[in-house]
Amino acid sequence: MADSGQNGSPRCVLCPAACELQVVSAGPDRWRSEFPLTDEAGLCPRGSALGELLGHPQRILSPASRDNGQLKAISMADALGAILAQSAGRKLVFLVDAHVPIEQMLEVAAWCANWPEASFCFVVEPAEHTVLLGAEESGADYLTDDQLAHCDGFLIIGDAFAANPICARSVFDRRKTQSKTAIVALDAAAGTPAKFATHRVDVAVGRQLEALAAIAKVAGAKVDADLLGPAGENPSAAAAGGALATCKRLGVIVSAEYGRGEDWRRIGQLAGTLAADKGGGLAVQTVGLNALAAVRLNAALGGAGLAEAISDDSTISVALGYDQLGMLGWRGGGFFAAAAALPNPTTEVARFVLPITMPGEWAGTYLAGGSKLVHVEPLLAPPIGIPSPSEWVAALARQAGVSQAKPADVSAALQRVTSASAPAPLLGHSPSPxxxxxxxxxxxxxxxxxxxxxxxxxxxxxxxxxxxxxxxxxxxxxxxxxxxxxxxxxxxxxxxxxxxxxxxxxxxxxxxxxxxxxxxxxxxxxxxxxxxxxxxxxxxxxx
Structure with a gap:
């Protein structure tokens, strides 16, 4: 059900906090972010930058094609025709950034349902995608930032405080009233929570799952034997597990960071199992408010996995708000078509560079706390004539003679993923340094x-x-x-x-x-x- 108490507010959608936000004029065609006086969440560095980005001087405002390394402006009609003409005989895959509202995801899927030559993938950071699949499989409840403040102990995996500063406030609000509340930090990179933790777990690079299993076992949760490390106890993990053993409502906060070589799916499963065993729940801190909705809808509506989509040589990729080269650390080579609000590594090499709307310009529904559908209003209207991701798909589909199927209801985002088949590569070695x-x-x-x-x-x-x-x-x-x-x-x-x-x-x-x-x-x-x-x-x- 939609949360009527949060309907109609402009909000930042760059993390699960969903802070209310407004923009004010900072000069001609310039904007500055401010938070409304009615909202107590505050304004983080990401939210504060959003206002100026909406009127950024480098904003991509018209399509262009690349010829001999040089971009040449073309019309929208010419861009549509050229993309379809050059993709003739091959399949298109639309790689849609997961920041978009649920309605846009449903529209994209509905167009592709009647278009045999097209498919889609709602793109979430790979580590976050797999940890969310594991969390879904665990069956654990998802906790909002407000619910976290009522937990009697915390296990923080990764730098969740940097991912969502508001969840840090929830932890400290509890600690303020209950000074003996256990705060366990499990992070090889020793992020922000390590500075404040009552128990910091020593963990080797790529071995967070092993350390988590040791914590869970001592805390009293059922742990598969194959998750436990070699003989020899980790004293810091044992102490952390002991501190959490008496919890009646444990909050497990997870941030799955890039490039850790971890089996994030099993970390998500075990974190959820431990949280449920201790009467609590999970709070997965993602890049963007709608990451969980994207994972659920991609599975429910027949979307391709990212690895499958980008490795299929028979397809041509159209990135809609998704920076493939930036996200995956790749450089060089070519890319067929990239729609972006601002220049990025993918637009630097794409054959077609397209304008697109961005966070702060969308109205629609988002999934908050894993169970609430929240309507978000835009901070600003997009520049005239700039399509949204779903509008790009619709325009290409219509030009290809495709009619749209009926989109699913937004409530589809409330349905958990019931099975997952997304193995994660494991760290084969521990490099030094x-x-x-x-x-x-x-x-x-x-x-x-x-x-x-x-x-x-x-x-x-x-x-x-x-x-x-x-x-x-x-x-x-x-x-x-x-x-x-x-x-x-x-x-x-x-x-x-x-x-x-x-x-x-x-x-x-x-x-x-x-x-x-x-x-x-x-x-x-x-x-x-x-x-x-x-x-x-x-x-x-x-x-």
Missing amino acids: ALLLARRAGHHGCGMWSAHGSWQAAAEELPDLRIGADYAQKLKIANLAVVTVRAGKQEMLARARYTPELDGEYVVLSEGLPDARTLMQSFIEDETGALGAEPVAVDLRVS
Whole structure:
């Protein structure tokens, strides 16, 4: 059922917090984000950037085709005709960014239902997609930020506080009234929760599932024997499990970060099992409010998996608000058609570059807390003549002579995924020194939008490279030194920043930096067909 108490409000849809938001004029065709006085959520760096992005000077406002490396403006009609003409005899796959409202997903699926030459995929970050499938299979309840404040203990996997700052407030509200509340942090990259945890679990790179299993076993949950690590107890995991053993309402907060080489599906399953056994639930912190809805609708409406969609040589890809090269860390090569609001690595190589609407310009329904359908109003109307993702599909379908099937009801997003077949590649080795990518509060996803924010650029002339002081001194890297980070043939500059919580031979960059993802490129595993990325060995040199 829709939550009538939240209907009709403009909201930020960049994370599950769904904070109310408004924009005010900051000059001619310029906007600034502000939060309404009626909402107590606040305004994070991502939400604060959204207003200026709506009127960004680099906004893509018209179609273009690439000829000999140069873009040439074309009309909308010519773009539609050229795309259909050049895809003749092959199948189109629409790769739709999961930030869109549920109605747009249903429209896309309905057009493709009557179009044999077309298919679709609602794209969610690969690690988030698999952890959500595991969470769905566990049967655990999903918790909203408000419900988290009533939990009597917390297990935080990954840097959930950076993914959704409001869930951090829920944890601290509980801790304020109950000072002995257990807060367990499980994160190889030692993100924000590690600074405040009562119990920080020591975990090796790529071994979070193993550590989670040890915690769950001591806490009293049923754990499959194959999930437990080699003989020898992890004392910090045992202490954390003991602290959670007495919980009557456990909140498990999960952030599945890029490139960890983890079996996120089984982490989602076990996290949900533990939460349910302890009378609580899950709060999966995703890139975007509608990630869970996208996973459910992709499964229910016959969407392709991302690995399947991008590896099928018989199809031609049309990315609608989805930055494939940025998300997967790929560079070079070509791409058929990419629709984006702002330039990104995919539009830099696409044969056709198309304008499209973006978050803040859509009205529609979103899934909040796994069980509430919330109507969101736009912050601004989109520029005149700029299509939404579903409108692009509709225009191409009509030009191809296709009639639309009846779209499903928005309530389809409330139905859990009943089965999942999405194996995740596992870490085959533990590199040293290793590079990890982690969430950063100021960055969004792979940086498709936040990379254009002036606040982000001003705050970080060079990105931070988090490193433990002991390890840095071993490498003769001073705090705040400029460092070249190299993995294989790719490299980037960063500024070393000593981080007391890091104590291993690894370093951490933000996953919201497109250049950082090129250091840790995604791959499709031959044996399983799974899409994943894993930590890589890096060379660090003071510049």
